[in-house]
Amino acid sequence: MIKVMKRVIKILVCLFVIQTQFVQGQDMQFTQFYSSPVYLNPAFTGANVCSRVSLAYRNQWPGTKRAYQSYLLSVDHYFHKPKLGAGLIMGVDEAGSGNLRTTIINPSFAYEVRINRGFSIRAGFQPGITIKSINFGNLLFGDQLSRGGGLAGAKSITTVETPVQTKAFFDMGAGMLFYTANYWGGFSLSHINQPNESFYELEQKLPMKISVHGGAKFQLNPEEKDLSLKRSISTVVHYRGQNEYDQFDIGLYYSQSMFTMGFWYRGIPGLKAYKPGYSNDDAIAAIIGLQAPRMSVGYSYDVTISKLMGLTQGAHEVTLSFQICDPRKVKVKHALISCPKF
Numbered sequence: 001m002i003k004v005m006k007r008v009i010k011i012l013v014c015l016f017v018i019q020t021q022f023v024q025g026q027d028m029q030f031t032q033f034y035s036s037p038v039y040l041n042p043a044f045t046g047a048n049v050c051s052r053v054s055l056a057y058r059n060q061w062p063g064t065k066r067a068y069q070s071y072l073l074s075v076d077h078y079f080h081k082p083k084l085g086a087g088l089i090m091g092v093d094e095a096g097s098g099n100l101r102t103t104i105i106n107p108s109f110a111y112e113v114r115i116n117r118g119f120s121i122r123a124g125f126q127p128g129i130t131i132k133s134i135n136f137g138n139l140l141f142g143d144q145l146s147r148g149g150g151l152a153g154a155k156s157i158t159t160v161e162t163p164v165q166t167k168a169f170f171d172m173g174a175g176m177l178f179y180t181a182n183y184w185g186g187f188s189l190s191h192i193n194q195p196n197e198s199f200y201e202l203e204q205k206l207p208m209k210i211s212v213h214g215g216a217k218f219q220l221n222p223e224e225k226d227l228s229l230k231r232s233i234s235t236v237v238h239y240r241g242q243n244e245y246d247q248f249d250i251g252l253y254y255s256q257s258m259f260t261m262g263f264w265y266r267g268i269p270g271l272k273a274y275k276p277g278y279s280n281d282d283a284i285a286a287i288i289g290l291q292a293p294r295m296s297v298g299y300s301y302d303v304t305i306s307k308l309m310g311l312t313q314g315a316h317e318v319t320l321s322f323q324i325c326d327p328r329k330v331k332v333k334h335a336l337i338s339c340p341k342f
Contacts, residue, residue, distance in 0.1 A: 027209055028070040028093045030056055031264060031285045031300045034339050035319035038074045038087050038108050041175035041188040042124030045110035046078030046085020047337050050325035063313030069094045085110035103131040118180050126173040132197055133166040169195040179337050185214030207243035217338045228257040234340045247282060253340040262287035281305050296321045
C-alpha cells in the first residue's frame with residue numbers, strides 16, 4: 001500500500017510539472033536576461049561593439065526532481081553600412097519526468113535608425129522553428145496501477161500507443177527598442193502567430209507573450225578618468241505577460257571596473273493573486289558578475305519566497321558572453337545600449 005501511495009504521489013507531481021509547462025511556463029525564463037538580450041528582444045540583435053556569443057544555463061527548482069533545466073546559445077553581429085544586425089538563437093528547455101522538451105531555432109534581425117546624436121530606435125524581427133517532444137513512456141498513469149503494471153517487479157506498460165510524441169511548428173516574434181546613452185526601454189512580442197502546439201489533433205494554441213523592459217544607468221563619479229575606478233548604478237524593470245499569467249521584475253545593479261553585483265525582486269504583490277490567499281510573490285535573486293574587455297561571466301541564485309519556499313531549492317543560473325574582437329581597439333560607429341550585462 002505504501003508503494004502504491006508513493007507512485008500516486010509521483011503521478012501527481014508529474015501532472016503538476018507538465019501542466020505548469022503547458023499553461024504557465026510556455027517559455028524559458030532567465031534572471032540574467034540581459035546576458036541573453038537577443039532572446040529577450042530581437043531588437044537587441046547586433047547592439048554590441050563586436051560579434052557576440054552568449055551562453056546561458058538555468059537549473060530551476062532543483063529540489064523538485066527534473067523540474068526545469070534550460071540551455072541557450074545566441075550569436076549576433078552588426079553590419080555597419082546597412083545598419084543591420086543579424087543573429088541566431090538555439091535553446092533547449094527540459095521539464096518533468098516525461099522529458100518534456102522544447103527546442104527553439106530562431107534567426108534574428110534588427111534595423112537601427114538614429115534620430116539624432118543622442119536618441120536611436122531599433123526594430124527587430126525573429127522568425128523561427130519550435131520543436132516540442134515528450135516521452136509518455138517515462139510517466140506512470142492510473143490504469144497502470146489498477147492492472148498491476150506499475151507495481152514493483154512487474155513490467156510497466158504505457159497506456160499510450162505512441163510513447164514518444166513530437167511536434168514542430170513555425171513561430172514568430174518581433175520587438176522595438178528606444179534608447180539614449182543612459183536610458184533604454186522597449187517591448188517584444190513572442191508567438192505572434194499563436195501556433196498550435198498540441199501533440200494530437202486537438203488545437204492548443206501557444207499564447208502570445210508580451211515583454212516590456214527598460215532601465216537607466218547613473219554614473220556615481222562621472223568626473224573620474226580612470227576606467228577602473230568608475231562606479232555606476234543601474235535600475236532595471238521587466239514585465240512579462242502570457243495568457244492570464246504575468247510577472248514583474250525590478251532590479252538594481254552596482255558596477256565598478258570588472259565587478260558587478262545585482263539584486264532582483266520578482267512578483268506583483270497586492271495587485272494580483274491567482275488564487276485567494278496566494279499573494280503574487282515569486283522570488284528574490286542575487287547576481288554577481290565579472291567582466292573583462294572580451295568576456296563576461298555571471299552567476300545568480302533565486303530564493304523562492306512563495307508558498308513553495310523550502311520545497312524548490314530556488315534556481316541556479318550561469319551565463320557566459322564572449323566578444324569576438326577586442327572592443328578597446330574598435331571604433332564605435334553605432335549607438336550602444338548601456339544596459340547591464342548580467
